Amino acid sequence: MKETYSRADKIFYVVSGIFLFLLFILVLYPMLYVLSASFSSGSAVSSGRVVLWPVDISLEGYKAVFRNRDIWRSYANTIFYVIFGTLINLTMVFTCAYPMSRPNLKGKNFIMLFFSFTMFFSGGLIPSYLLYQKIGILNTRLALLLPGALSVYNMIIVRSFIQSNIPQELYEAGSMDGLSQAGFFTKILLPLSKPVIAVIALFSMVGHWNAYFNALMYINDRALYPLQIILREILVLGNIDANMTMDPELQQQLANMADVLKYALIVVSTAPILCVYPFIQKYFVKGVMIGSIKG
Numbered sequence: 001m002k003e004t005y006s007r008a009d010k011i012f013y014v015v016s017g018i019f020l021f022l023l024f025i026l027v028l029y030p031m032l033y034v035l036s037a038s039f040s041s042g043s044a045v046s047s048g049r050v051v052l053w054p055v056d057i058s059l060e061g062y063k064a065v066f067r068n069r070d071i072w073r074s075y076a077n078t079i080f081y082v083i084f085g086t087l088i089n090l091t092m093v094f095t096c097a098y099p100m101s102r103p104n105l106k107g108k109n110f111i112m113l114f115f116s117f118t119m120f121f122s123g124g125l126i127p128s129y130l131l132y133q134k135i136g137i138l139n140t141r142l143a144l145l146l147p148g149a150l151s152v153y154n155m156i157i158v159r160s161f162i163q164s165n166i167p168q169e170l171y172e173a174g175s176m177d178g179l180s181q182a183g184f185f186t187k188i189l190l191p192l193s194k195p196v197i198a199v200i201a202l203f204s205m206v207g208h209w210n211a212y213f214n215a216l217m218y219i220n221d222r223a224l225y226p227l228q229i230i231l232r233e234i235l236v237l238g239n240i241d242a243n244m245t246m247d248p249e250l251q252q253q254l255a256n257m258a259d260v261l262k263y264a265l266i267v268v269s270t271a272p273i274l275c276v277y278p279f280i281q282k283y284f285v286k287g288v289m290i291g292s293i294k295g
Contacts, residue, residue: 061264
């Protein structure tokens with residue numbers, strides 16, 4: 001049977017479609033402009049000739065970016081922080097969410113109260129700095145990995161997923177088959193939690209990739225800087241290293257190339273995290289809808 005729409009429904013769908021199309025253009029155009037500007041010449045970008053497509057196609061911006069040792073080193077540091085930070089986050093979130101999802105855990109509400117308290121109150125920047133200094137993680141990689149290892153918000157998401165998607169019968173069947181709590185966690189719960197694992201992993205990866213404040217506060221060794229600190233120096237402070245342009249002619253054109261370098265850096269720094277999303281997209285939609293449909 002053909003579905004019919006009222007006049008009001010048709011107007012709503014048309015207006016919604018136009019609005020979503022305009023929103024899509026507003027999101028897409030800046031991305032295309034940055035990508036096009038990164039492949040254009042410095043003079044074309046400086047003169048404002050780049051509108052949508054590259055003008056005077058050039059790779060000098062990327063060549064200059066990849067000549068910079070600080071960028072390569074900070075890139076490697078960021079990948080290290082993303083991989084190990086995400087693993088730590090997932091481990092802490094799931095090992096905490098699993099017992100908190102069990103109905104027979106004594107004192108669960110009292111423990112949850114402590115978790116919730118940390119979502120609204122913190123010790124402050126100076127006490128945190130003194131604490132990290134006292135325990136010896138200041139100016140080390142651990143200063144970027146251990147703080148925030150457990151996200152209470154993510155833990156609540158995972159707990160809700162377990163409670164609504166892992167039936168009690170599975171626990172009982174696992175117990176009858178002789179599975180321990182650890183066995184049930186690793187052999188049954190984790191394989192069934194791929195959607196929420198994908199969501200939490202994506203949140204954690206993006207968070208670690210974009211993080212710069214902790215590095216700015218707690219890291220003094222330039223060899224440990226993540227990529228975002230180097231980007232801040234170049235994009236915000238305008239500190240462009242002359243080593244990025246080894247050719248004398250390019251050094252003379254540094255002012256014209258400054259914008260191209262910035263756009264190339266933006267592309268280089270955002271491309272990896274954008275490439276990850278398509279591989280976990282099929283889990284992401286299901287994961288973010290946790291708890292939205294009841295019945």
